[in-house]
Amino acid sequence: xxNYNGFISDKSSEYYQNQRIEGEIVDLFDQTANVVLNNQxxxxxxxxxxxxxxxxxxxxxxxxxxxxxxxQVGDRVELFEGRLFKHPKFHATLQVxxxxxxxxxxxxxxxxxxxxxxxxVNDWQTDEQPLSAVPFYQLLTKEIVAFQSAFLQxxxxxxxxxxxxxxxxxxxxxxxxxxxxxxxxxxxxxKTNHTNRWQQIITDEWYRTNRISQHQLYFALSGRGxxxxxxxxxxxxxxxGSDADFRQAMAQTFAIGSTSGHxxxxxxxxxxxxxxxxxxxxx
Numbered sequence: 390x391x392n393y394n395g396f397i398s399d400k401s402s403e404y405y406q407n408q409r410i411e412g413e414i415v416d417l418f419d420q421t422a423n424v425v426l427n428n429q430x431x432x433x434x435x436x437x438x439x440x441x442x443x444x445x446x447x448x449x450x451x452x453x454x455x456x457x458x459x460x461q462v463g464d465r466v467e468l469f470e471g472r473l474f475k476h477p478k479f480h481a482t483l484q485v486x487x488x489x490x491x492x493x494x495x496x497x498x499x500x501x502x503x504x505x506x507x508x509x510v511n512d513w514q515t516d517e518q519p520l521s522a523v524p525f526y527q528l529l530t531k532e533i534v535a536f537q538s539a540f541l542q543x544x545x546x547x548x549x550x551x552x553x554x555x556x557x558x559x560x561x562x563x564x565x566x567x568x569x570x571x572x573x574x575x576x577x578x579x580k581t582n583h584t585n586r587w588q589q590i591i592t593d594e595w596y597r598t599n600r601i602s603q604h605q606l607y608f609a610l611s612g613r614g615x616x617x618x619x620x621x622x623x624x625x626x627x628x629x630g631s632d633a634d635f636r637q638a639m640a641q642t643f644a645i646g647s648t649s650g651h652x653x654x655x656x657x658x659x660x661x662x663x664x665x666x667x668x669x670x671x672x
Contacts (some may be wrong), residue, residue, distance in 0.1 A: 391479040395450040398443055398488035400613070402471070409469040410434070414462055416562075416601075420453065422460050423601065433604045434468070436460075440645075443488050443616040445608045448473060450481065489619040491612035493579035495626035495664060502625045502635055503661055509639060510658050513651045520651075529558060529565055537659065540587075541667055549590045556591070557598035565652040567602035571609045572656020575622050576664055578612035617641035618653055625661055 397405075412434060416423035421437035431446050438454070441447035448468075450456055459478045467474040473481040513520065520526040532554050539547035558566030570591065577584045588610050595603050608614055620638035623629040630638075643650040 390477060393450055393452055393456060393479060393481040395448050395473065395481045395483050396442055396486045397448055397471075397483045398445060399485050400488045401446055402483070402485045405468060409467065411465065411467050414460055414464045414466065417460060417462050419457070422457075424466055425600075431604050431607060433600060436466075436473070441615075443486055445488065445613040446604065448481070448483060449486075456481075488613065489616050489623065491575065491578055491619060491622060492627060493576075493612070495576075495661075497628060498661060498665060499625050499628050502632070503658070505636075506621070506625065506639065506654060506658050509643070510651065510655050513643070515648055515651075525559065525565075529555070529569070532558070532566075533569065533659065537663065540663055545586070548587055549594075552587070552590050553594055553597065556594055557602070559652075561647050561649065562599075563602045563605055563646075563649055564598060565648060567598050567606060568649050568652035569656040569659070571605050571614065572618075572653045572658070573660040573663070574606065574609035574656075575612060575614055575619065576626070576657060576660025578610065615642070615645065615653075617645075618657070621654065622657055625657075 410426055412424040412426040414422050415425045420440050421435055424434040424436060426432050426434055433446065435441050435444070435447040436453075436456075437447060437449060439449055439451060442449040456479065459475065464475065467476075471483050473483060515523065521530075532551055536548065536551035536555065538544075539551055552570070555566035555570060557564050563571075574588065574591070577588075591606060592610070595606055598606075605614070613619075617638045620630065621635065621642055624635035624638060639654070642654055645653065
């Protein structure tokens with residue numbers, strides 16, 4: 390049996406400690422494979438390359454290109470005692486790596502980095518045309534503007550209506566509406582009476598989207614997500630890292646699948662705009 394070395398985040402390692410987890414591969418992509426776990430929540434475990442390093446509920450392997458050909462949809466895997474088993478082909482020893490942590494409330498917003506993010510998000514194009522010219526994004530923008538208005542007015546009925554409309558809106562593994570909401574949740578992940586209320590709306594309504602998005606939203610509710618995305622949030626909200634680090638984190642996030650990177654950052658941008666307008670009142 391072949392042996393590989395991989396990484397698991399400290400929070401995920403602590404969560405799975407002393408448990409024997411079994412699951413089945415349900416999705417297989419070039420750089421990741423998703424495993425549905427039995428009798429366990431969160432029910433989705435991601436195995437992948439360095440793109441998932443430090444992400445919640447993910448196992449990252451520098452040599453995933455060698456592991457990938459040995460995986461098939463329907464294969465069973467086991468996770469226990471710090472190792473991943475895929476019988477009879479291979480097993481992997483997991484080292485613990487730190488998962489990024491957000492520390493709101495945001496005291497000093499780096500306005501220069503926020504302006505840089507706004508420029509990059511607004512200038513981003515798909516298929517060589519601005520998003521403002523894409524009919525779907527025109528629809529999504531309309532719903533997002535209505536959500537922002539309801540949020541700033543404390544109109545809870547309208548907030549719920551707009552979340553219902555945005556959840557699951559779009560195509561792909563994580564629809565654009567879900568990615569957008571994920572970005573906002575990361576900015577407003579501090580537990581307050583206000584944010585708990587509209588976060589509860591999302592958990593009540595997330596049956597409207599798919600399993601992958603549900604887990605992304607689930608972790609975002611507690612300030613957890615892809616490492617590069619969290620570094621962007623930290624760079625703006627905490628002034629963490631150098632400007633070069635911030636730009637690299639933005640570039641890495643924009644590179645996430647199809648339009649997902651843009652949509653996640655759009656949510657972060659909108660979240661900080663809302664925070665600047667009324668965030669400190671939301672206690």
